[in-house]
Amino acid sequence: xxxKTIFPQTQNFTYLNTATCGLLxxxxxxxxxxxxxxxxxxxxxxxNDEDKIITLxxxxxxxxxxxxxxxxxxxxxxxxxxxxxxxxxxxxxTFLYLNEDYPSIxxxxxxxGFDCKSISITSQIENDIYEYIAKYKPNFFAVxxxxxxxxxxxxxxxxxxxxxxxxxxxxxVDGTQYLGVEAYDFKNSGIDLxxxxxxKWLNAGLGNxxxxxxxxxxxxxxxxxxxxxxxxxxxxxxSKPMGFLEPGHYDLIAIKSLATALELHYxxxxxxxxxxxxxxxxxxxxxxxxxxxxxxxxxxKRSQHSTIFNLSINQKRFQDFEKANISLSKRGNxxxxxxxxxxxxxxxxxxLKIVNN
Numbered sequence: 181x182x183x184k185t186i187f188p189q190t191q192n193f194t195y196l197n198t199a200t201c202g203l204l205x206x207x208x209x210x211x212x213x214x215x216x217x218x219x220x221x222x223x224x225x226x227x228n229d230e231d232k233i234i235t236l237x238x239x240x241x242x243x244x245x246x247x248x249x250x251x252x253x254x255x256x257x258x259x260x261x262x263x264x265x266x267x268x269x270x271x272x273x274t275f276l277y278l279n280e281d282y283p284s285i286x287x288x289x290x291x292x293g294f295d296c297k298s299i300s301i302t303s304q305i306e307n308d309i310y311e312y313i314a315k316y317k318p319n320f321f322a323v324x325x326x327x328x329x330x331x332x333x334x335x336x337x338x339x340x341x342x343x344x345x346x347x348x349x350x351x352x353v354d355g356t357q358y359l360g361v362e363a364y365d366f367k368n369s370g371i372d373l374x375x376x377x378x379x380k381w382l383n384a385g386l387g388n389x390x391x392x393x394x395x396x397x398x399x400x401x402x403x404x405x406x407x408x409x410x411x412x413x414x415x416x417x418x419s420k421p422m423g424f425l426e427p428g429h430y431d432l433i434a435i436k437s438l439a440t441a442l443e444l445h446y447x448x449x450x451x452x453x454x455x456x457x458x459x460x461x462x463x464x465x466x467x468x469x470x471x472x473x474x475x476x477x478x479x480x481k482r483s484q485h486s487t488i489f490n491l492s493i494n495q496k497r498f499q500d501f502e503k504a505n506i507s508l509s510k511r512g513n514x515x516x517x518x519x520x521x522x523x524x525x526x527x528x529x530x531x532l533k534i535v536n537n
Contacts, residue, residue, distance in 0.1 A: 183522040186444070190522050193505040194530045199328065199357060199488045199518035200509050202383040211440040212385065215433045230432055237439045241390055244446050245359075245374075247366040251398065253391040253425035254435055258356050258377045259284045261391045264425050265352070265373060266292055268401035274318040276309070282328050285354055289322060301327065303481035306338050313346055320350045326357035329512045330479055331488030333358075336369050343370030350397050356380055359390065360445060361487060361520075362455040372397040381520065384441035387434030391425055398422075454521045461519045462487045465528055474535070487519040493535065504534050 184191055186205050195203055204212075219226040234254065242249040255261040266288050275289050275296035289296050297316065299308055313321065321342070326333045339351055352373040358364075359374070360381030366374055372394040378384030398421060407427030410419045420426075445451065466485050469475045474491045493515045501508055501515070508531075509516045517531060 187522040194527050195507045196517040197507040198520040202380045207444045208437050245366045247392045251393045253422040255389040257389050258375050261375045264405045268403040275320045276318040277322045303478045322352040324354040326486045331486040333486040339370035363451050366392045378438045385437040387431045388438040490514045490516045
């Protein structure tokens with residue numbers, strides 16, 4: 181996959197850090213530059229087509245991810261949206277989450293005083309989750325679809341099984357490390373809430389976030405957040421069903437960046453092409469890292485993995501990679517690398533040269 185014209189900056193360095201922040205494509209950069217210039221020159225006139233742009237963007241999200249358009253919201257980031265949903269849940273609800281999950285998943289649940297339990301990640305985490313839910317029957321299971329530290333990936337088929345066997349369970353998912361790496365069908369996923377910030381695997385830049393809710397979850401919520409933008413009509417006080425997730429003004433430039441990124445990702449390149457490319461890189465990276473004992477046993481024992489890997493390398497070596505123009509992150513006790521569709525096997529080779537030096 182030749183992406184040098186889409187991400188020309190990758191000719192200057194090896195970018196293995198999408199799990200921290202996705203690169204801007206030239207498409208999104210040009211859109212942002214035009215929008216900022218138009219906003220500078222036009223002022224409020226720039227916002228004249230806001231309703232039309234928001235509606236069209238939500239329509240495209242609904243089409244891409246098979247979700248009802250009136251169950252789509254656009255927020256600024258995962259945390260704002262997730263906290264708004266938690267505030268709408270009955271305080272007597274019971275929760276399950278993973279100990280090692282992203283703080284933005286765990287802490288908002290704990291800090292609200294919900295009755296919550298947690299379990300640690302093992303190589304058989306799906307079995308552990310299933311057994312816990314079968315025994316204790318929590319109302320909600322909140323989890324990242326792909327774990328930010330290890331890259332451990334919970335397959336969609338697992339959520340489908342949970343929903344089939346525990347139909348009353350509500351499944352709340354952070355898809356920020358997931359949405360954009362493979363095709364995703366919300367209605368048939370078993371998931372009740374999917375939230376994904378756009379700045380990582382969608383390469384949409386900062387300040388935009390996709391929110392998708394099931395009808396069953398929406399019916400259970402008692403939203404607290406509200407603002408003028410939540411209303412059907414600003415002269416009245418009736419709120420739109422998803423209005424609690426959009427109480428204030430939109431960042432129209434960020435949303436147009438999201439729309440541009442989705443067009444590139446799903447219409448021009450195609451998610452099937454991206455998915456196939458990433459599966460190939462992930463498979464080869466997984467086998468190589470496993471053979472060199474660079475990944476934790478929890479990960480190496482599993483049959484499938486994401487494109488995120490935490491390598492068992494002393495963090496003091498971080499500067500070695502910086503000097504070689506390889507961008508990665510310190511996470512946990514190791515160095516985390518992540519491969520996106522602008523990466524190729526040559527990037528893996530460049531990484532291994534420094535690893536084995």
